[in-house]
Amino acid sequence: MIRQLFAVLGPAHTPALRRLSALLIAAALSQGIAFATLVPLVRALLSPDPASAWAPLGGMVVAASVAVVAQFIAQRQGFRVGSAVARRLHHRLGDAIARLPLGWFNPARVGELARTSNQRVMAVMTVPAHLLRPLCNGVVSPAAAIAAMYLFDWRLALVMTLFAPVLALVAKRASDIVQRSDSARDEAMVESANRVVEFTRNQPVLRAFGQEGRGRRLLDEALRTRRDVDRSMIWRSLPGLTGFGFMVRVGFAVMLVLGVAFVMDDTLDVPTMLAVTVLVARFLEPMTVAADLSAALRLSSNALNEVNRVIQEPTLPEPVTPRLPASTEVEFDGVGFGYGEAAVLRDVSFRMPARGLTALVGPSGSGKTTIARLLARFWDVDAGAVRIGGIPVTDIGTEGLTPLVSTVFQDVYLFDGTVRDNVLLGRPDASEDELRAAATLAGLDEVVAELPEGWETTVGEGGTRLSGGQRQRVSIARALVKDSPIVVLDEATASLDPENDAIIQAAISTLAKDKALLVIAHRLNTVTSADRILVLDEGRIVQQGGHHELVDVPGPYQEFWRSRSRAKGWRLSSAR
Numbered sequence: 139m140i141r142q143l144f145a146v147l148g149p150a151h152t153p154a155l156r157r158l159s160a161l162l163i164a165a166a167l168s169q170g171i172a173f174a175t176l177v178p179l180v181r182a183l184l185s186p187d188p189a190s191a192w193a194p195l196g197g198m199v200v201a202a203s204v205a206v207v208a209q210f211i212a213q214r215q216g217f218r219v220g221s222a223v224a225r226r227l228h229h230r231l232g233d234a235i236a237r238l239p240l241g242w243f244n245p246a247r248v249g250e251l252a253r254t255s256n257q258r259v260m261a262v263m264t265v266p267a268h269l270l271r272p273l274c275n276g277v278v279s280p281a282a283a284i285a286a287m288y289l290f291d292w293r294l295a296l297v298m299t300l301f302a303p304v305l306a307l308v309a310k311r312a313s314d315i316v317q318r319s320d321s322a323r324d325e326a327m328v329e330s331a332n333r334v335v336e337f338t339r340n341q342p343v344l345r346a347f348g349q350e351g352r353g354r355r356l357l358d359e360a361l362r363t364r365r366d367v368d369r370s371m372i373w374r375s376l377p378g379l380t381g382f383g384f385m386v387r388v389g390f391a392v393m394l395v396l397g398v399a400f401v402m403d404d405t406l407d408v409p410t411m412l413a414v415t416v417l418v419a420r421f422l423e424p425m426t427v428a429a430d431l432s433a434a435l436r437l438s439s440n441a442l443n444e445v446n447r448v449i450q451e452p453t454l455p456e457p458v459t460p461r462l463p464a465s466t467e468v469e470f471d472g473v474g475f476g477y478g479e480a481a482v483l484r485d486v487s488f489r490m491p492a493r494g495l496t497a498l499v500g501p502s503g504s505g506k507t508t509i510a511r512l513l514a515r516f517w518d519v520d521a522g523a524v525r526i527g528g529i530p531v532t533d534i535g536t537e538g539l540t541p542l543v544s545t546v547f548q549d550v551y552l553f554d555g556t557v558r559d560n561v562l563l564g565r566p567d568a569s570e571d572e573l574r575a576a577a578t579l580a581g582l583d584e585v586v587a588e589l590p591e592g593w594e595t596t597v598g599e600g601g602t603r604l605s606g607g608q609r610q611r612v613s614i615a616r617a618l619v620k621d622s623p624i625v626v627l628d629e630a631t632a633s634l635d636p637e638n639d640a641i642i643q644a645a646i647s648t649l650a651k652d653k654a655l656l657v658i659a660h661r662l663n664t665v666t667s668a669d670r671i672l673v674l675d676e677g678r679i680v681q682q683g684g685h686h687e688l689v690d691v692p693g694p695y696q697e698f699w700r701s702r703s704r705a706k707g708w709r710l711s712s713a714r
């Protein structure tokens with residue numbers, strides 16, 4: 139674990155951790171020496187010359203004072219190193235998050251990440267801040283006292299020395315047994331935490347459909363599993379912990395019996411025997427505390443492994459020499475992609491010129507969102523290539539691609555800042571006029587006019603103080619302000635009231651004038667005004683062309699058009 143901590147902290151903090159280790163060892167050593175001086179002290183007190191006790195007493199006071207001062211400084215240093223560990227882990231997590239492919243982020247992973255950056259980082263920082271000191275005391279102090287024992291009676295010292303590896307072995311075995319149930323316990327903890335969140339979040343749905351009982355049952359099941367796993371862990375750890383305590387007492391008893399035997403055959407004097415008994419009894423406690431803490435140390439080590447797993451999560455490869463495209467037409471060339479084994483897109487090829495509207499239509503699950511995300515390089519394709527201006531997006535690199543593509547997806551997330559901050563995120567140096575123009579086009583000006591503090595109104599975490607339609611307007615304004623040449627827009631069905639409908643229509647026609655605009659289309663207006671329509675079915679482009687070309691041809695597009703028109707009360711028309 140210490141080696142892991144050195145690795146986490148890196149060379150800049152190595153001296154601090156070394157200093158902490160040195161202080162802890164010094165404190166534990168001097169505590170061990172203070173323990174050991176008990177022997178000459180008791181011997182002197184019980185001797186015919188009790189005044190000779192001053193020297194060992196002085197030694198004990200000095201050793202104990204050094205121990206107290208070193209412990210105090212080590213405690214402070216422990217907190218410092220603990221907070222350096224937390225800072226460093228948070229920075230490394232932050233860097234990793236910034237490099238992770240956008241496709242990595244899903245609600246489950248985001249929840250897991252929150253746990254990693256809070257509880258797990260806390261668990262790691264407790265090692266230098268709280269755990270190392272008692273652990274060091276439990277190992278180094280007894281070792282120092284045993285070493286000093288060789289000065290008084292080598293036979294008893296040898297018995298204790300031989301007993302140390304036995305105890306270490308018992309402690310290790312106990313820890314190994316419990317460790318086997320760690321992953322089951324972790325899984326049960328994550329599952330129950332997820333269920334609590336799910337149960338809370340889904341209250342409106344559960345109540346609306348009278349399914350509170352079902353939601354409750356799932357939650358209860360997860361909590362029951364967790365209770366069972368916890369119980370089983372306690373049962374598993376009991377033999378180890380009691381076994382360790384038992385072995386400590388056996389060692390103590392063996393030493394007593396031997397001590398008494400040595401006293402009986404006159405090779406050990408009674409005061410030394412008494413003093414050694416007191417000494418051994420004194421260091422049993424820190425040893426037992428250290429054994430108990432080994433479980434906490436193991437959990438911290440598991441937590442660090444989890445943090446490292448996120449930090450070492452593979453990122454998308456960046457080009458050595460990024461290339462910037464001279465133009466911004468988009469090309470999907472024989473693209474194949476799957477989230478796992480199963481293919482979601484197969485041999486998808488199409489072109490989008492630098493200006494104009496391309497509409498993606500197709501049944502739910504046909505791969506529309508996946509195409510849109512591949513254009514913004516949420517993931518890399520499995521086959522074929524996505525190119526902008528003839529250059530594969532993999533050769534453009536993140537820094538080059540970010541200014542080229544804006545996305546407006548359904549799951550709009552806003553930061554807990556003001557409306558202005560959220561829009562300016564698209565381009566922090568946008569002028570006030572550009573900001574207002576984008577707001578007008580996105581219909582955000584009306585929203586801002588009604589908000590209590592206008593542009594300076596804070597939107598709440600995730601934008602919860604705004605309605606779905608208002609959030610979408612902020613997100614469209616953000617994309618407009620960013621003014622990137624390629625825009626990907628998902629027409630959210632959820633926010634399509636007549637007012638929003640008009641706003642989206644206006645935004646789409648403005649954007650299509652001078653940008654390559656890819657829209658996952660749900661509105662018939664968008665489809666009819668599109669320069670080209672890509673019809674997807676089961677991950678393939680089954681038809682492409684303009685509305686008038688496609689609507690007369692029997693096929694998926696005609697069916698799509700018919701069903702949507704019926705739903706809207708529109709008439710099938712092929713008028714040119």
Ligand SMILES: Nc1ncnc2c1ncn2[C@@H]1O[C@H](COP(=O)(O)OP(=O)(O)OP(=O)(O)O)[C@@H](O)[C@H]1O
Nearest residue numbers: 244477478482500501502503504505506507508509
């Ligand atoms: N992050 C993901 N991990 C695993 N599978 C996914 C993921 N996102 C989508 N899929 C799967 O990929 C397929 C295509 O999904 P996609 O979201 O691209 O379809 P869509 O046409 O946009 O659907 P909809 O119109 O319902 O939004 C679906 O079978 C879906 O279950």
